[in-house]
Amino acid sequence: MNLLKSKISSFAFLLLIQLSVFSQVSVKLPRSSPEAQGVSSKSIVDFLDAAALGRTEFHSIMIVRHGKVIAEGWWNPYRTDLKHTLYSCSKSFTATAVGFAIQEKKLSLDDKVISFFPKEKPDSVSQFLSELTVKDVLIMSDGMEPDPSGVVAGLDTNWIKGFLRVPIKYEPGTRFLYNSLGTYMLSAIVQKVTKQKVVDYLKPRLFDPLGIKGADWETDLQGINTGGWGLRVKTEDMAKFAQLFLQKGKWNGKQILPESWVADASTAHIMQDPSAPQSKKDSSDWLQGYGYQMWRCRNNAYRGDGAFGQFMIVMPDQDAVIAITAETPSMQEEINLVWQYILPAFQNGSLPEDKTALKNLQDKLKSLALPVAEKTDGVGQKNSGKIYNLGSNALHLQTMSFNFSNGICTVNFKTDKGAYPIKFASGKWLAAETSMPGPSLTAGALENRSMLFPAKITGSYSWKDANTLQLILRYVESPHTAYFTVSFNEDKISVEESNSFDYGKKKITIEGNSK
Numbered sequence: 251m252n253l254l255k256s257k258i259s260s261f262a263f264l265l266l267i268q269l270s271v272f273s274q275v276s277v278k279l280p281r282s283s284p285e286a287q288g289v290s291s292k293s294i295v296d297f298l299d300a301a302a303l304g305r306t307e308f309h310s311i312m313i314v315r316h317g318k319v320i321a322e323g324w325w326n327p328y329r330t331d332l333k334h335t336l337y338s339c340s341k342s343f344t345a346t347a348v349g350f351a352i353q354e355k356k357l358s359l360d361d362k363v364i365s366f367f368p369k370e371k372p373d374s375v376s377q378f379l380s381e382l383t384v385k386d387v388l389i390m391s392d393g394m395e396p397d398p399s400g401v402v403a404g405l406d407t408n409w410i411k412g413f414l415r416v417p418i419k420y421e422p423g424t425r426f427l428y429n430s431l432g433t434y435m436l437s438a439i440v441q442k443v444t445k446q447k448v449v450d451y452l453k454p455r456l457f458d459p460l461g462i463k464g465a466d467w468e469t470d471l472q473g474i475n476t477g478g479w480g481l482r483v484k485t486e487d488m489a490k491f492a493q494l495f496l497q498k499g500k501w502n503g504k505q506i507l508p509e510s511w512v513a514d515a516s517t518a519h520i521m522q523d524p525s526a527p528q529s530k531k532d533s534s535d536w537l538q539g540y541g542y543q544m545w546r547c548r549n550n551a552y553r554g555d556g557a558f559g560q561f562m563i564v565m566p567d568q569d570a571v572i573a574i575t576a577e578t579p580s581m582q583e584e585i586n587l588v589w590q591y592i593l594p595a596f597q598n599g600s601l602p603e604d605k606t607a608l609k610n611l612q613d614k615l616k617s618l619a620l621p622v623a624e625k626t627d628g629v630g631q632k633n634s635g636k637i638y639n640l641g642s643n644a645l646h647l648q649t650m651s652f653n654f655s656n657g658i659c660t661v662n663f664k665t666d667k668g669a670y671p672i673k674f675a676s677g678k679w680l681a682a683e684t685s686m687p688g689p690s691l692t693a694g695a696l697e698n699r700s701m702l703f704p705a706k707i708t709g710s711y712s713w714k715d716a717n718t719l720q721l722i723l724r725y726v727e728s729p730h731t732a733y734f735t736v737s738f739n740e741d742k743i744s745v746e747e748s749n750s751f752d753y754g755k756k757k758i759t760i761e762g763n764s765k
Contacts (some may be wrong), residue, residue, distance in 0.1 A: 277461025280491065282318035284607055286600050289313075291607035293595030294321045295614055300587055306393040306559055306578035307620065307750070309334065310485040312399060313592065316572045323615035324485070327679040327708040328726055333464065333482040335728040337556030337691065340467070340481035341433045343456075343491070345543035347440045347448045349511040350455050355442040359385040363414075363435060365409070366442045370410045378418035382441065386422035387432040388542040389519045393418040399431040399478070403695040407471050408571045410438055414648060426522045437477030448475040451569065459493060459506050462487040468692075479556075479692055482702075485573050491554075492562040492571035503598030515542035516552045516564070535585050547585070549593060551708055557598060557691050558729040559584045568596040579728035579753055609665055623712035623722050625657075625677025638743050638762035645747055645758055650736075654718070659711045661721065661734075674709035674721055681708050681726075688732055689726035689751035702727075 284291045296700040301308050309328040310319065313321040324330055336343075351357050358418045363382045364371050372379075378393055388394060398416040401704035406412030413431050414710040437448045444451050449467040457465055465487070468480030475481075483491075494500075495516060499507035518539020531537045535553075538546035546552050548562065554562040559576035561584070572592065580583045662669055663686060670686035687693065705721040708724045714735070721734040731750040736743055741764040 258739075260604050264706065277463070279486065279493065280318045282315075282320055283603075284313075284315075284320040284595075284611070285602065285604055286720045287318055287320050287610065288597040288600055289315055289320055289595050290597075290601060291604060291611040292574070293591060295607070295611050297587060297591035297595075297612055298323070298618070302589055304583060304587065305641065306576050306584045306587075307582060309577070309700050310573040310577075312485050312488050312573045313491045314573075315596065315648070316569050317493065317497075319486075319489070321611065321615065322485075323618045325420055326619035327681065327724060328575070328620075330485070332706060333466070333484055333727050334560070335480050335556075335690075336481045336483065336488070336560050337558065338430065339488065339554040339556040339560045339562055340477065340479050341543035342554030342562065343452065344437050344448055344475075344477045346434050346456060346507065346517060347452055348384065348388065348436055348542070349507060349515065350451070351440050351443055353508050353511065357384060357439065358411065359383065359388070362437075363387060363439070366439050367410055367414065368415055370408065372411075372415050375417060378422060379414065382418065382422045384436070385519075387429075387436055389423070390428055390540055390543075391421040391423045391424065391520055392427070392429045392432045394429060394499075395419045395425075395427055397427060397431075398427050399429060399434075402431055403434075403470075403692070403697070405696070407696055409434055409470050409472075409474075423520075426520045433478030434474070434476055436543075437475045439598075443475050447473070448477065455506065456491075456494075459485070459501050459504070460490045468701065469698045471696060471698060473698075475695060476692075476695075478649075480697075484573055488560075488573035488575075489571055489671075492564050492573060495564050496566060496569065502627060516544055516546075517541050518546045535582060540581075549589060553657045561585065561588075562731070563588065565593075568593070570596060571605035575729065577731075577750055594708060602724075605718050622678055622710065623676070623710040623720055624679075626713040632742075633738050633743075633764075636741075636764045638764050640745070640760050640762040643758075643760040645745075645760060647745070647760065650664070650743070650745065650762065659719070659721075670711055672723065674711035674723070676711055679708040679724070681706070683707065688723070688728060689730040689749040690728065 284294060306444050308325055312319060319339050324483045356376045361384050363378055394416050402409055402412035413435055439446050440451060441756060447622050464485055465483045467475045469475055498509045499505055499512045519541055521539050522537050526537050535547045544552050544554055550567050551563055551565045559578035559581050561574040563572040572588060631653055634654045637649050639649055641645045647667045652664045653660045659674045660671055662671045670684050672684055673682055684707050685703045705725055706727050708726055710722045714720050720735040723732040733748050735746040743762045746757055746759045
């Protein structure tokens with residue numbers, strides 16, 4: 251009897267281990283060589299080489315063919331385990347929450363937006379506001395002009411009231427105008443009918459089935475997910491979301507999102523500029539039509555996309571998806587590289603094994619890295635320990651101090667919000683965390699960003715000359731980087747701040763004196 255119990259106990263333990271291993275493996279997409287899935291490794295290398303020459307700073311890429319990852323890479327210091335700010339890719343997730351809510355009969359496409367917010371509606375409701383439907387908002391046809399997102403989110407503590415007060419100029423459903431605040435309203439509607447924030451509502455319906463862990467989402471001051479921006483997930487999570495749509499809402503053999511919703515969401519319901527000449531349409535991925543918070547692309551593809559180059563591209567004709575995180579001054583240039591190099595690489599059937607090309611690709615992917623500040627020496631170490639008073643300035647920096655030791659420069663940034671010691675390494679990236687806010691497109695919005703902190707960062711420093719210190723501070727779970735150029739002149743310093751957010755076009759210079 252004891253022997254039987256022991257065997258049963260051992261079997262149960264082994265089963266538990268197997269289930270644990272399976273659960274860990276199952277959250278990742280399967281992997282394959284490019285050639286096995288009909289793609290030349292050399293074509294992907296050509297893409298990476300072209301990407302290195304362009305204006306886009308790539309942070310990660312994942313290419314999936316026939317449900318298998320055939321290439322994946324992160325440009326150091328970005329990593330596979332890091333989340334990334336999606337910006338407007340968040341919209342596609344918000345729309346998917348609407349799809350689930352419709353499936354559960356908690357709302358419908360024809361529901362009037364005003365009907366969900368009787369307490370927030372203005373005293374006088376215009377005809378167009380009374381007619382505005384959930385579908386109108388989904389297809390970016392709220393009828394407002396200009397886009398009210400920046401003004402309302404930056405000035406109102408109650409965004410619902412702010413949105414409902416904005417005059418609607420055109421009949422809803424008739425004109426396209428990008429409206430991130432409209433997507434926020436979809437988030438607010440989902441929360442209203444489900445009693446859950448979108449991020450919580452999606453967890454058992456989307457995130458858990460796909461194995462998406464650790465997702466977080468900014469909220470407004472009312473505790474509603476921002477909807478149109480603010481979601482952070484990993485690159486592979488982006489690829490999984492796109493793959494779910496490629497598979498028409500089915501995952502591991504189970505229909506988790508209605509096939510009809512996937513079809514409607516990825517169909518063009520409105521054109522961005524119906525009067526655009528054909529030549530312009532032929533060269534633009536922003537004039538192919540818009541679905542439910544998704545853009546149609548050229549080449550019969552569609553996508554979720556976010557500011558500065560975040561892409562979730564679904565390519566039904568090629569049975570492929572591509573996820574990209576990046577920072578770029580031209581999203582069109584970025585996606586053009588996909589059409590030029592990756593699209594023609596997809597072939598029917600498998601290709602002959604090419605060990606040399608595959609090894610070259612694997613080596614290339616492993617070596618991807620962004621330039622680090624060169625390892626240099628300067629005489630600025632003599633300023634180690636000094637505290638510089640910066641007075642009143644646009645950066646809200648009160649003081650800065652610098653300490654140099656063993657190739658590490660510790661800079662203490664003191665602002666009106668607190669003191670932030672940050673370490674920078676010479677000739678390499680030094681990973682750390684900070685609560686000091688970094689560059690952001692939505693920094694002016696009145697919202698709750700506490701979930702973003704402490705922010706993961708990497709820092710590197712170099713000496714441009716004997717008295718000029720260059721600091722590079724990457725916020726590696728966002729697309730953005732802050733740069734500080736510090737010039738030392740005896741007891742004085744000059745600090746020039748710029749960031750990748752505006753590509754160095756807006757530089758702020760402040761002066762300081764040691765105490």
